[in-house]
Amino acid sequence: MVQVTTAPRSPIPDTEVSPATPQRVAELLDAEGLQYRLESAPTSSSEQPDTIVRTGFINAAIALSFDRDHLICDSMWRGEVPKSEAPRVLGAVNEWNQTQYMPTLRFFENSAGEGHLTISAHRQINVEHGLSRNQIGAFVMSSLDGILRSYEWIEGQFPDLVTWEEHHNE
DSSP: OOOOOOOOOOSSOOOOOBOOOHHHHHHHHHHTTOOOEEEEEOOSSSSOOEEEEEEEETTEEEEEEEETTEEEEEEEESOOBOGGGHHHHHHHHHHHHHHOSSOEEEEEEEOSTTOEEEEEEEEEEEOTTOBOHHHHHHHHHHHHHHHHHHHHHHHHHOGGGOOOOOOOOO
16 A cells, blocks of 8 residues: 655745745845845946855855856855865866766865965856745755865865864854
8 A cells, every 4th residue: 555645844834936036045044043144246237236145154155146047156165275286176176076966166276365276166046937935945055065065075185274173162
């Protein structure tokens, strides 16, 4: 005999699909108890400035922004990789991208200070037709989890570049 079960219900009901906005992303972060700030970014035209939702963790700076029909989650790892490590970084980034569904890792040369390589994690979703609250939540929370997992893995590959300590309030 096949038993039919229903999906667990969230204590917060889902919403109808509606336009995805920085304010809706911020509401989701509020509901999850995560700190963030809304930041205005100038645009190249006379349009309204873009609003970016910024959040992060001890090892990652994360920006959630909108570009036309996409909600983009982009981040930078806190570690500063010497340029001489580029072949190792390329190998690590390629290994992650070939074996993991998300996020996509990449790296670039950063000109800050004496110049170094910055490792970045990226993910995006099409929002052309809007998203429900649960769709925004699933995208944002799985992206944050994926970013943290990817950077934890990077830290295992480059443990000597972890120069920070996480302080736990006990």
